[in-house]
Amino acid sequence: MPTVVADELRELYDRFAGRIHTLAYYALGSHAAAEDAVQSVFLKAFQNASRFRGDAAAGTWLWRIAVNHCNDELRRRARTEEVPLDAILGWADGAASPEQRHAVKQIDQIVARALLELSPKLRTVVVLRYVEEMPYEEIAAVLGCSIGTVSSRLARALSSLERILRPLRS
DSSP states (O other), X not given: OOHHHHHHHHHHHHHHHHHXXXXXXXXXXXXXXXXXXXXXXXXXXXXXXXXXXXSSXXXXXXXXXXXXXXXXXXXXXXXXXXXXXXXXXXXXXXXXXXXXXXXXXXXXXXXXXXXXXXXXXXXXXXXXXXXXXXXXXXXXXXXTSOHHHHHHXXXXXXXXXXXXXXXXXX
16 A cells, blocks of 8 residues: 555544544544444555545545444444433533442443433434534535434434433423
8 A cells, every 4th residue: 555545544544543432432432442332444445445436535534434434333232232422411420429430330321221221323413422422414415414414313313312311491
């Protein structure tokens, strides 16, 4: 493989590895599975770099590989793990009191369970929009669907989360 392509892939790795880990963590439910996914995604990218046509941005191509990998992995196994959100949402602040940390941990667990009740398609669009803060256009490109589909999935996901979490509001 030419050095230029290897350098470009290294740059993509440096730029996207952590973000793809986040997506895989939410999709697959554990750090170990997410770390494996990151390695698999970049291995696939490296192996298929010569087939990248440039129709989309390299980052979009890489996100597509990551989403496909996570979907394939989910089809291969049944998930039973819970996903803690404190590291992503920053709720577990070391300066917080033990009572505050306990309350935040409980909220994390409740929200994580609610997210896990969503289908993988809905969960993925929520992570890409609210964790990765991607615009609808980029999510559509990553998922290979229309902006309308992204909007529809996001609306269904938020409606489902609202319904799941409604009993917690006092």
